[in-house]
Amino acid sequence: MWSLFQRKTQLLIIVTASILAAWGLEAVWFWYFGEQTTPLKWISFVISIVGVVMVAVAELLWFRLARIMPLMQTKMFPDLNGEWVGHLKSTWINPETGTTLPPIPTSLKISQTFFTTSVTLKTGESFSKSTRVFLEPDYENRRYRVWYSYNNDPQAQFWHRSSQHEGVAYLDLDWDADRNRLTGTYYTARKTSGDIDVRRSQ
Structure with missing residues (x-):
């Protein structure tokens, strides 16, 4: 904030x-x-x-x-603290089959204070942690975006097909549509990308 x-x-x-x-x-x-x-x-x-x-x-x-007083959130930035669950949908296409991967179950945690924000994301194969976070409010439309860069560390058993990498992602919250849903996109240093869709679970 x-x-x-x-x-x-x-x-x-x-x-x-x-x-x-x-x-x-x-x-x-x-x-x-x-x-x-x-x-x-x-x-x-x-x-x-x-x-x-x-x-x-x-x-x-x-x-x-x-x-x-929710007005404080709309005038500064919403409280995103908590656990968020949903899925990732990669745009990667398997060159052998020409098909994309099915949605990947995902849990995301946002820890937010007045001075700092951090984002961690877990899937069944890897763990990502934000390295930098930037808050971008659109007060006129009551939409709020969290930009963050991250490091991704796959489990050792998956290194043969999923290497450690860095990436950038953003998460959007539409205050008037749904205060408990975040949608966004991620981009990786491996030249892949995908969509994020999560809802606050607690």
Whole structure:
């Protein structure tokens, strides 16, 4: 979520919170000790405190509040935390038979905090883990996309026909159509691709 703010907005939030906190500490100090001081004396200390507090509050409260007030999700980014199950459909065509593979049962897990998002995907033969994630909201149409790059590690018994590789994928959520369905496409370094269709199970 934090990455969706522009840099100047992030800086403005941190600076504003630090100044307000410094003024607050100055007032408390004067009230308790009766000594006049200046906000500048507190700035370095306050910046550290504000950073810790902001992280703690955002991590602990953001999604709890967003689940109660869905408007927060549409204005920032939906809560995608959880297990998603469905299938992959590869576009690869067997050169010997001219046929495609049947849908591959798939489970996908998204772990999302205010500051980070990670995606893991499992099939019967391999495990993929995201290396980078980028959130792309389309607020006007209330559609939200997760782009991610990943590393795929097949089980050793399948290495003879499925090597380790890297890839890129995206997952789309249409807020108005179905908040518990993700569809998308993946592309691999092996020059293959396919479609993803999963639904949130928990």
